[in-house]
Amino acid sequence: LISVVGGDFEKKQIHLLEKHHINCDGLEVIPNGKTFFWSGKYHSNMNFRDTLVTELNVLADFNPKIPNNYRDCQYLMLANLMPSIQLNVINQLTSPPKLVVTDTMNYWIENCLADLLLVIAKTDILIINDEEALELSNESNLIDAAKKIQSLGPKFIIIKKGTDGAVLFSKSNTFSCPAFVVKKCIDPTGAGDTFAGAFIGHLNSSDDLSFNNIKTAVIKACAMASFCVQDFGVNNIINRKMGDIQNRINTLTNVVKI
Numbered sequence: 001l002i003s004v005v006g007g008d009f010e011k012k013q014i015h016l017l018e019k020h021h022i023n024c025d026g027l028e029v030i031p032n033g034k035t036f037f038w039s040g041k042y043h044s045n046m047n048f049r050d051t052l053v054t055e056l057n058v059l060a061d062f063n064p065k066i067p068n069n070y071r072d073c074q075y076l077m078l079a080n081l082m083p084s085i086q087l088n089v090i091n092q093l094t095s096p097p098k099l100v101v102t103d104t105m106n107y108w109i110e111n112c113l114a115d116l117l118l119v120i121a122k123t124d125i126l127i128i129n130d131e132e133a134l135e136l137s138n139e140s141n142l143i144d145a146a147k148k149i150q151s152l153g154p155k156f157i158i159i160k161k162g163t164d165g166a167v168l169f170s171k172s173n174t175f176s177c178p179a180f181v182v183k184k185c186i187d188p189t190g191a192g193d194t195f196a197g198a199f200i201g202h203l204n205s206s207d208d209l210s211f212n213n214i215k216t217a218v219i220k221a222c223a224m225a226s227f228c229v230q231d232f233g234v235n236n237i238i239n240r241k242m243g244d245i246q247n248r249i250n251t252l253t254n255v256v257k258i
Contacts, residue, residue, distance in 0.1 A: 001024050003028070005027065005029055005036075006029075007114070008034055010036055026065070028065070030065075033057060033058035038051070038053065042188060044175065047162035062085055067088075074204075075096040078123070082112060082113045082115075082193070083108055087157050094100075101124065101193065101196070104128060120149070120152045122153065123153060123154045124155050126156070148171065156214065163179050164179060179226060180248050191229050198220050219249060222252055223249045227244075
């Protein structure tokens with residue numbers, strides 16, 4: 001984990017990460033600073049949102065210092081951060097990772113496009129939602145958007161479609177995974193991060209970059225994201241039993257007949 005938070009970030013949240021065996025050597029705390037803040041308003045179908053407030057706070061001046069034990073990582077997940085920070089991380093590595101996965105959002109497309117394009121050129125798999133894919137590509141449909149974005153560098157594009165799941169594009173193959181249908185969506189905030197974390201986690205643990213295994217990673221990512229939307233924050237994830245998770249993975253696997 002490489003990130004920065006302010007003094008307002010509760011220590012119990014850091015302890016929660018460490019409790020789940022997440023290495024926090026790269027987490028910087030600015031005691032007098034404020035943590036990144038975002039707020040938005042979701043539309044009635046929860047698929048679309050309007051950003052109301054984005055405050056970079058400590059992220060605005062973040063200069064990540066990569067611990068020595070991180071510099072030869074094989075699987076790099078560039079979470080949804082300022083593209084200049086993502087570039088900074090890439091440039092500090094001692095050797096190219098086996099896989100670079102990048103997540104981004106509309107704010108960076110609209111405010112940091114030049115840097116974002118540099119990151120995308122160094123990316124193997126780009127994760128983006130449907131609205132953002134159309135905005136980034138300036139295309140009117142997702143198939144053309146995926147082709148246009150792939151021409152910028154990535155071998156694979158994953159386009160998230162909210163309640164319609166996610167679509168994986170390679171240059172020669174396409175795979176569509178439906179969302180797991182939940183009884184009630186409470187808050188979609190963080191579902192994309194949950195998706196990205198589950199996705200890179202599977203690829204790192206399996207060490208298999210075949211198209212079929214990336215499909216499996218998408219299925220697991222959709223399953224985990226479905227837990228996130230059922231409550232606020234990580235409330236519905238942190239104490240989730242593996243059996244519950246596997247049941248949703250099995251359900252989606254049976255639907256797509258992978």
